Amino acid sequence: MHGLGELEVKVMxxxxxxDEPLRVREVLERTARPLAYTTVMTVLDxxxxxxxxxxxxxGRAYEYTAAESREEAGARLLREVLYSSGDTEQVLLHFAKSATPEETDILRRALRKGKLS
Incomplete structure (x- = not known):
């Protein structure tokens, strides 16, 4: 899975x-930007x-749904970065050293609750 461009993020x-699958026209109507129908269709493709x-x-149209939640997609992208580095341990350790206090608190709470095991 690749990263997302600006329009792809808007569509996602x-x-x-x-709450339900959407057709191209429905996605177009819900975007905050004025886009062409064919642009949204291409982005969805x-x-x-x-x-x-x-x-x-x-019927004759496609309906689209997200394949995974926003959080799952984010985790997948992080995992791809980790594994593409060639040294997962070093990347994780560097992240831990550079984590903000808020990120550190989130990780500690998750570890205490057993969410990371």
Whole structure:
């Protein structure tokens, strides 16, 4: 899975906020930016190719849903960075050393609650 561009993030924000599968027109209507229908259609096709969205036929049109939650997608991207570094341990240790106090608190709470085991 690759990173997301600016328009891809806007489209994913719409899909992550949706309670149901959306057609291209519905995604277009929910974006905060004036975009062309074909632009949204292309972005959704690219996101499908990258594995970020699932699509299914509804009549003659496709309906799109996020393949995973925003949090799951973020975790997947972090994992890809870790594994692409060649030295996962060093990257994790460097992150731990450079973590903000808030990030450190989150990690400590998660460890205490057993969420990281």
């Amino acid at each position: 924000d719409v899909l992550w906020a949706a 690219n996101l499908h190719g990258k594995g970020y969205v699932l699509r299914g036929k509804s």
